[in-house]
Amino acid sequence: MKMNFEKLVIGASIAIGVSAIATVPAQAGTLTGASIGGTAATDYLVYDSNATNTFAIPNSQTNVQKVLDGSAANPTGNVELAASSEKAGFNFTKNTTLQGQIGGKDITLSSLTLSDWTSSYKGTTFGQYWFNQALTFNGLSSVVGTITGQGLFANFVNQGGFQRFSDPNISYVNQNDNTGLISIGLAGHYDAAPLLGLSSNPLRPLQASEIVKYTYNGVTDYLFSFQATRSGLTELSDGVSHSGNYQVSIQGVPPTAVPEPSVILGMLSVAGVFATQRKLKKASI
Numbered sequence: 001m002k003m004n005f006e007k008l009v010i011g012a013s014i015a016i017g018v019s020a021i022a023t024v025p026a027q028a029g030t031l032t033g034a035s036i037g038g039t040a041a042t043d044y045l046v047y048d049s050n051a052t053n054t055f056a057i058p059n060s061q062t063n064v065q066k067v068l069d070g071s072a073a074n075p076t077g078n079v080e081l082a083a084s085s086e087k088a089g090f091n092f093t094k095n096t097t098l099q100g101q102i103g104g105k106d107i108t109l110s111s112l113t114l115s116d117w118t119s120s121y122k123g124t125t126f127g128q129y130w131f132n133q134a135l136t137f138n139g140l141s142s143v144v145g146t147i148t149g150q151g152l153f154a155n156f157v158n159q160g161g162f163q164r165f166s167d168p169n170i171s172y173v174n175q176n177d178n179t180g181l182i183s184i185g186l187a188g189h190y191d192a193a194p195l196l197g198l199s200s201n202p203l204r205p206l207q208a209s210e211i212v213k214y215t216y217n218g219v220t221d222y223l224f225s226f227q228a229t230r231s232g233l234t235e236l237s238d239g240v241s242h243s244g245n246y247q248v249s250i251q252g253v254p255p256t257a258v259p260e261p262s263v264i265l266g267m268l269s270v271a272g273v274f275a276t277q278r279k280l281k282k283a284s285i
Contacts, residue, residue, distance in 0.1 A: 029255060031100040031107070031173035034065045036079075038097035038110060045083040047169070047187075049076045053236040054187070064098070070172040070185055075231040075245040078171035078187040081212075082111030085167040086160060095213075102175050102182060103255030109173070109184070110213040112166035116222075130165075130211065130224065131156060134196060137226035138206045155197045164195055168212040169242065180254035183247055186210055190228050190244035209246035216250055223248035 036044050036059075046063045047054040054077055057063055067077030081096040092114040099108040117127035124132075131153050132144045143149040171185035189195060191205035198206055209225045228244030235241035 029103050029175040029177055031065075031068055031102050034068060034098060034100040035061055036064060036081075036096065037099055037108075038081075038095045040082065040091065040094035040096045043082050043084050043094075043096045045080040047077045047080065047235070047242070049233055052233065054078065054233050054242045055236040068170070068172055071174060072183065072185065072229065072245060072247050075171050075185055075187060075233065075242075078169040078185075078242065080167055080169045081109070082167040085111070085163045090163060092163065092166075098170055100173070102173060103177070103180065103252060105217055105253060105255075107173070107182070108215040109168070109170055110215075111168060112162075112211055112213055112222075114162065116213060117162045117166075126222065127157070127162060128153060130222075131161075133224075134206075134208045134226060138208070139204070152197060159197055161195070161197065165208070165210045168210040170212065171245065175252055175255070177255055180252040182216070182250040182252040184212065184214075184223065184249065186212060186223075186225065186246040186248060187231065187233075187242040188228065188244050188246055189240060190230055192244075207244065207246075209244075209248070212248070214250065217253060223250070 036042075042059075044059060046057050046059055046067055048057045048063070048067055049055070057067075057077075064079055067079060070076035070078075079098055081098060082090075082094075083096075084090050085092075095111045095113050097108050097110040099106070101107070118125050120126075121129050123129075132149070135141060135144050135149065135152070143152065169187040171187045173182065173184050175182045186209045188209045190207070191200055192208040193200040193206035196206060196208060200206070207226050207228045209228070211222050211224045213222050214220065225246040225248050228246050231243055231245040234243050
């Protein structure tokens with residue numbers, strides 16, 4: 001009877017320990033060590049938020065880290081890179097970056113320069129490729145490659161379109177610790193038609209995010225989206241900006257798993273039970 005009771009206790013202890021290990025919830029990593037750099041490292045703005053608006057707050061590394069705590073379900077503040085891109089005298093040869101670590105790996109997010117837009121990309125220039133994609137995803141694929149489409153692109157460039165879409169507002173950088181997927185929120189206009197030089201249609205908003213250039217795990221490329229969700233926020237001074245949340249993603253490397261304290265305790269519990277079992281066996285001999 002004594003040994004049966006001891007076996008029952010041991011079995012229950014192991015079950016509890018294994019349960020603690022098996023029920024660890026999936027974790028979501030966030031950007032750490034956030035800092036601003038690039039060749040125009042002072043050209044940025046930090047926006048905090050309340051339940052209604054985003055609003056500028058002082059630039060500092062602490063504030064940069066603070067506002068990057070949102071998600072697709074709850075976009076909050078953001079960091080605008082190359083904030084002077086639409087102002088007179090903007091130096092379009094320089095960039096502003098947000099850098100840090102996610103899942104133990106370095107990541108750099110950057111504004112664009114003129115050379116990014118004019119560089120070769122997928123059989124054309126990046127600027128032409130992106131504009132064609134904007135037309136296609138917004139139901140205007142029929143004008144791509146036509147005289148009308150070329151005219152729209154020329155107007156977009158002449159009206160400062162490159163500069164207008166070169167200053168990404170980054171609201172969060174999160175990683176799924178199981179899959180490694182890195183999700184980045186870009187705050188923008190829910191209806192970007194005027195920014196593209198097109199007329200707004202209340203029944204069908206045209207959507208296009210600003211572009212962010214990234215470097216991660218040895219890869220450098222561009223991220224952008226043509227599908228937004230409503231952020232529930234607007235920038236305090238203009239009542240329009242930051243109304244849309246555009247989420248883009250990178251297939252990242254899953255971080256090395258580090259057990260939570262409860263898991264460690266569960267493992268120690270199981271180890272302790274087996275040690276006790278050995279002692280009981282010796283005592284019964």
